[in-house]
Amino acid sequence: MSDLLTNVTDATFEQEVEKSDKPVLLDFWAPWCGPCLALVPALEGLAPQYRDSLKIVKINSDENPKLVERFQVRGIPQLFLVRNGAEVTRVKERTRTRLSIELDQLLD
Numbered sequence: 001m002s003d004l005l006t007n008v009t010d011a012t013f014e015q016e017v018e019k020s021d022k023p024v025l026l027d028f029w030a031p032w033c034g035p036c037l038a039l040v041p042a043l044e045g046l047a048p049q050y051r052d053s054l055k056i057v058k059i060n061s062d063e064n065p066k067l068v069e070r071f072q073v074r075g076i077p078q079l080f081l082v083r084n085g086a087e088v089t090r091v092k093e094r095t096r097t098r099l100s101i102e103l104d105q106l107l108d
Helices: 013-018 034-046 065-071 096-107
Strands: 005-007 024-031 053-062 078-083 086-091
Touching: 005 034, 013 024, 013 053, 034 053, 034 096, 078 096, 086 096
Parallel strands: 005 053, 024 053
Antiparallel strands: 024 078, 078 086
């Protein structure tokens, strides 16, 4: 996994997400989830492009039930754009190109 993607847990969420000085893209995933694993290359590819404007974090949904409940995650992979710890929107796109277009619109 890219060093530009941060693993976040229930315990580190406040420091890594709520106190972040830039918007955060949350990726709820699990190691057994094929579509989640397929999304990793897109996120790794986008991380350098958005390094200065967006933080990308991964949250293992199996290991962080408090965050799953807080964001009402009902299926994975699930992406959220968050500012100051609060959900701005659920990000729907999954391919690198479409995800980049959606993020550009959301970050303007």
